[in-house]
Amino acid sequence: MKIIGLIIVVVTGALLIYAAADFPAWSDPASPASTYLSPYFIEKTMEETSVPNIVTAVLADYRGFDTMFETTVIFSAGVVCFFLLRISRREEEEPETRYYRHVLTGVTIQLKEGYKIPPSADFERIDAVWTPPDLIIKTGCRILIPFIQLFALYVIAHGHHSPGGGFQGGVILGASVILFAISHDLRTAVRRMSEKLIGILCAVGVSIYAGTGALCLLLKQNFLDYSALAGVLHVDPITARSHGILMVEIGVGIAVLATMIWIYNNISSAGRYRQGL
Amino acid sequence: MSEQYPALLVIVPLLSALVISVAGWVNKRLCFPIAVAALGVAAWSSVGLLFRVLDEGVIVYKLGGWSPPMGIAYYIDYLNGLVLPVVSIVALLNLISSKKIVEQQFPDKAGPFYTLYVLMVTGLLGIVVTGDAFNLYVLLEIASLTGYGLLAMGEERAPLATLNYLYMGTIGACFYLLGIGYLYIVTGSLNMVDIARLLPPLYQSKAVLAAFIICMVGVWLKMAFFPLHAWLPNAYTYANSASSGLIAPLMTKVMVYVMIRLILTVFTPKFVFNTLAVHDAVVWLAVIAIVMGAVLALKERNLKKMLTYIVVAEVGYMVGGAWLGNRAGLTGAVLHIVNDALMTLCVFLVVGNIVYKIKGYAFGDLKGLFAKMPFTMGAFVIGALSIIGVPPTCGFFSKWYLILGAIQAHQYGFMVALLFSSLINVVLFFRVFEIGFYEPFSDHEGHEHHPAVMAEAPLTMLVPLYVVAISLILVGLYTGDIVNHIVQFVIPKGFM
Amino acid sequence: METITSIRPLLAVLVSLLIIPLVVVSSRSPNVRESWTFVAAVAKFLIVLSMLPAILRGTEIVYTVVQFMPGAAIRFRVDALGMLFALVSSSLWIITSAYSIGYMRGLKEHGQTRYFCFFAICLSATIGAAFSANLLTLYLFYEILSLATYPLVTHHQDLEARSSGRKYLLYVVGASIGLVLPAMLICYNLAGTLEFSKNGILAGTAVSPSLLFILLFMFVFGFAKSAIMPMHSWLPAAMVAPTPVSALLHAVAVVKVGVFSIVRILTGVFGIQLLSSSHLGMAVCYVAAFTILVGSFIALSQNGLKRLLAFSTIAQLSYIVLGVALLSPKGMTGGMLHIAMHAFGKITLFFCAGAIFVATGKKNISEMIGIGRRMPVTMAAFFIASLSIIGMPPCGGFISKWYLALGTLQAHQIGFLVVLLFSSLLNACYFIPITYKAFFCRPEDAMFENKVQEAPAFCVVPLVITATISVILLFYPQPFLRLARMMVQSITGV
Amino acid sequence: MTDLISTVVAKYNYWIYITLMMIGLYAMIAKNNLVKKIVGMNIFQTAIILFYVSIGVKKGATIPILEHGHGPDVHHVVHAVDYINPLPHVLMLTAIVVGVATLGVALALAIRIYNNYNTLEENEILTQVREK
């Protein structure tokens, strides 16, 4: 296999190097890529969408259709991970001995099969390998997480004017929840943000994007033509585009946030939703 | 409404997939009807689009209202006008058939299954309908990712087979992306029609040459063209039959479509057949693909795996036909996309029915199947005859055009390969028929009745199967109309 | 020539397909099921018959079902030759249906519904082939016939049936896909059409003689149903089928479709001008003559009655090919006429073999000594039919052989006349002893008691009818002779 | 010689991207461990992203965010040469997302495989498969 790999790599590499000889010089302002389409975007973006961050404008408007599917890609990755890994409650064998922890005292109780604990908020279910979260980490993360989330919201909201946008913000939001799950444990995180909620949020996020597009369609414009929203939002078509971009960015943010958590939950627990990282 | 068909075609399945995924959390029983409705709408719009194309010619739909090449646009011409209904109808039929399979195999995961299913169809439809080279990549990834998910749900070996598919598929998609990058670097455009407009002065450029080769290798990887086919048989064999029934007929065919699209629209036949002039070599590759596919299929003692090797051989048919570089060959290739999708669907639905009832698909499991499942096997016979290429089933006519193209291009090797593969197919399928028909042998000589206990698949699986089986014959009979009204406009004027 | 457009050819093809659902539905009550078969058989015969007057008037009936591409369509054209063949096969279907009932019930065969269904498909395909207007349609029905015959050949579903079925498929389907299909496409590429024409579609094209030679033999060997050596060995193997199948299909429909296809190729695709100018006709003649002699010799050494009949069929089929390939008007008339004459004779022989099997369970000639005392009617019919095959009066076979002999003279090919006569002698050598031993053996050698015990009436009546027809055809060879002459006249102008 | 060096330097990015891509490709083909293959796959993908980003680079230009004031009336005249080509960036955002999605699916598959065979080495898995 190694030899085959080497041959393939050498052949492919040779082809690519051979082709690179015909490329325009690196960072040449006169290359076709820099002179054909991009000037249009650079020069017209502000007029047509009133979004200074050209990348955001192109991403969410000119090529908004790509981005919708990009969100769908991440959504489908989430669904695939769930589909493949999640062990349904019916299949999941309940371990013979279960562990509960009395939250107030920290006493751990072991229950044999058949015994039950009266429903009470004082006890929380834990796993056999459970170790108490480190206090420093736990507290540190608790302090950090709100700031991370605030920053994430800023990134989403300010995507029009600075680097960032729904995707980056969503990832950061998701990362903050993942951080919570790492610093505590997966059970706690899932209790805060249930699987069902995550699953629905994923779909809702993408739906916001696609729904905005479909709304334009209902308003007798082409799909994703945000200028159709002008009538609904009572603004001029150019500002409507800007608002439309914000709407879809929020959708992307929600979808990405939920999907990242979803994938993490499934991968880190191999689909059992206990014993996280 | 009809002017929004191009958008509806992709949006309705997409939104429905989202709704299905929510419904999966609320009420699982809703998932299936929503999926059927969504694909029904998609099928309706695709047929509507085809008729519009027949009336008006090429339809351009600007997404976001931005005119290409700034924005993304859908171009629907005769080629994808023809492929779209095939994709959506094949997906719809298999979906109906998969209901029982899902109930039997993973009842708890019906929600995500249908979500992925509909998303995959969205991706495939999007690939076919788009006119933007990069958009195609994104949709390709949707179709692939969902496909990995669907295929990995199966037997014990399914995840490993799928992971290998994932590696190969990713390399393929990345190669395609890289090729598009090369085109972008020399033309600055991503729109297919626009690239074709900008390319002619650059025909001698090494970068364009490399772009073409890389794109082709990428697409060949995804379609399992012979030396690059290794991922396909295992991935399709070990998957659950609901998924393989969707992916086996469509994925390779859609990639063949992409290849033809690249040849016809992006790089233009002038570049491919006149400037580059490597088509003889590719046709010989196709010959090897066909022969090897047939031979490898002969080796298998397992119905589903045998069929997957036939898929590999059929890919050789289409690649070879497209690269013959003449009208008849290309007609055959385009026609074969349609026919092979239907044929493969037919035989994979049969496998689905068999697995549903018998729980196995090795040759040993098929004994006495004609007595046990006469209706399923009846449809199997039709599908098999079509793959063999017996008139009046549709498989004959695409083979007809392919052989005619081979003769006109003086590619007698390709002709012999096609005939050889037909003959091998006769052997392959009649071997299966024999097992189903004769075995188990009666104990004492003479006219012993086989204990025939009918155990036929449920109606929701039989009806789609028969729709396909009958359509194999109908498509065959209407080949003339399809060619005269659609396929002949696919081929650019001046193409010999 | 005047043509009429009419849907009747299509109806003739479809009528037996349409009853299949009815047969399947009524599989529980055999009497209803068989009556459907009869209805279809009679209806088919009547539809074919209804076209006869028009054909005899010299018109042709045309119907296009679908046009695939220019020059290639599913299209029917009823001409004299097609009519002749259709008339033979549709009339014999009625008789065979009756015989099948007697045979299948007599032996309590399994899967009778399946049997009747595929029988009906076979007949559709046969009529379709007879009426096809172009090579594509012919090929289509040829393939359908091959595949629909497979379940009939392998009806017993045992190991022997399986190996015979394999052989059958290998030869028939393999040759048609491997040889006919490419040959047809090359023709299409050369001529741009596949419609049979009076002068042959390849006539006007500039084709090199070597390619022409290759094409011709791709067709001749590709239509392996005609059992021209070396593509013959499926035919004896296929005799494992139930006897009615052997009778109708392997003496009449299947093999005749093969021969009919070759006749069409010779007359409609190549055309006699081209064949005679390039001397390719002679090449076919030599192959056919070889098959005639070798087939007859092998038949001599056979013990199994059905195998003997199979080799006899192989030889007789080549008479037809030989006659047409001689390219002389009389020879062609004889060849075409032999389609009909041989059909009635051979089917009788097969019916007799089947009747013997039903009544006594014997398959081999060596076990049939003295059987005439037990089954006098059957063996009398057998005698008459064998005379027809040998080509002696008072049977129809005489006429066709007479024309064939005249044809060799007309073509100045005395060598083939010798072949014909010698082969007839061989025919006599293997047929006459059977009858002789059946009736005139010494009482102590007889293997059967001297008590008349015939097969069921459903078996015996059909064979009496066909034997009678064989005799009648000598005195009244119409409409077959007329049809054959019309066909020859339209091709050669003589 | 200087020509060669200048060619090498002028397209240094392209050479590096090819190197990385080949490293990734080699890992995907030749490595035995499934997770290593996935790492290789990611390197492969990022190499392509690097390539695209390199296309976008423009000498003497700044990041593609327009300088602007607030309010509709503040419109500078924008010159295309001043800003880096944004289009490859947009495309690559999508590609990164696709990359992470593929990564997630691949890892999920690897976990499934591990659950079945208790190893991630491909040859060990294949031995187990063959033994069955």
Add this chain to the structure above:
Amino acid sequence: MIWPIDLAILTLVVIAGIGALMVKDLLGAAILFGAYSFMMCLLWSIMGAVDVAFTEASVGAGVSTVFFVAAVFRTSRRTKD
């Protein structure tokens, strides 16, 4: 643009990439991969692709690494190559 830094980081990227593939411990590989992604992110921000760099920082160096670590945690660190 400061091209020596560019060249230096490009070289580092290659080293990190090779390292991730060579190291005999999957957890180490995951971490090195994170480093690789981060180098990449730096490189892109130098090239002016701020949005891409931002995304790579959050996705490649952030979440992807977490996924890797999680997956390695659920499977095994052992590797032979």
